[in-house]
Amino acid sequence: MSKPVILQLSAILIPAIRERLAERFEVHRYFEIEDQAAFLASHGARIRGVVTGGHTGIARTLLEQLPAVEVIAVNGVGTDAIDLAYCRDRGIKVAATLGALTEDVADLAVGLLIGACRGLMESDGFVRAGHWATSPAPLAPLPLARRFSGMRVGIVGLGRVGRAVATRVAAFGCPVAYTDLRPMTDVEHTFVGDLVELARQSDALVVAAAADQASGIIDAQVLEALGPDGFLVNIARGKLVDEAALIAALRKGQIAGAGLDVFVDEPRVPAALREDWRVVLQPHRASATVETRTRMGEMVIEALETGLAGGEPAGRVA
Secondary structure (H helix, E strand, O other): OOOOEEEEOOOOOOHHHHHHHHHHOEEEEHHHOOOHHHHHHHHHHHEEEEEEEOOOOEOHHHHOOOOOOOEEEEEOOOOOOEOHHHHHHHOOEEEEOOOOOHHHHHHHHHHHHHHHHOOHHHHHHHHHOOHHHHOOOOOOOOOOOOOOOOOOEEEEOOOHHHHHHHHHHHOOOOOEEEEOOOOOOOOOOEEOOOHHHHHHOOOEEEEOOOOOOOOOOEOHHHHHHHOOOOEEEEOOOHHHEOHHHHHHHHHHOOOOEEEEOOOOEOOEOOHHHHOOOOEEEOOOOOOOOHHHHHHHHHHHHHHHHHHHOOOOOOOEOO
16 A cells, blocks of 8 residues: 655654654655755645644645645644645645644743853853953953843743743742733733833843744834843744844844844844844744654644644644
8 A cells, every 4th residue: 555645844853753644645855855946746636634843834836736635733833934824725724733833832932041150151152252261350250141030021922832831930039021912811910002111111031922023023122121121022923023123222232132033034044143242042943852853843743744634633723
């Protein structure tokens, strides 16, 4: 019996997951194919499933050349790079690895915030450059850091990740407020309907919103409200932050620092952010642990198997 034909658009790093995919499916790694047009002409009509990443998605023009596709399994949670309306019209099931990333993303959010508050990047560079050993007053060149425990933390988007961040910062004695489309009735955190007001009431603002269709919501007004002692963390979508406004706010001292895992034009990060010690940077790696990437891969396989068998895959978004 022939295996279902799958088109893989982005790499999977866990060897065991790659092996399981190869056992169950006839996998074609599109990103390794030199003549993609010729491949599609020969095999496009046979492809029943697609594996992609949240950032990679799949272009509608490519989908239009895959008439037999039944399932798109997203190895991530982002779906803004997929035309979901088109998929619904064609009856294509789209599933994401919802929930698998939550704990690691929340962990990194707190790590970025602590890193920014405690000046870990500048201190690390100070030690690595040998300045600690040569400075007559070792601590004098470094500014005093900011205590994280007890900070007022505002969370933008109280979904899975936002709630996990809230749980973690609450353990540090941080009062938590949040904004979302509506108040949540099952949490005790303070709801603030206006984003600018939330920033004004916060010492740190953590962006955790899915908001696939939104952009630039963290703008100059929000950053000004956050204030010269405030910190911004973004582990959601790069486009949710107006990067020009963020750079300007840092340059003017309107905010104290930032922790960023996502950017507007990845992997191109503005030099002004790369060169600023007050900014802790990560290359979109919030979910990059063996445990999470393994679970994500398992969910991708489950979505393909369930969807191709006519069932309802977990994490279906379209």
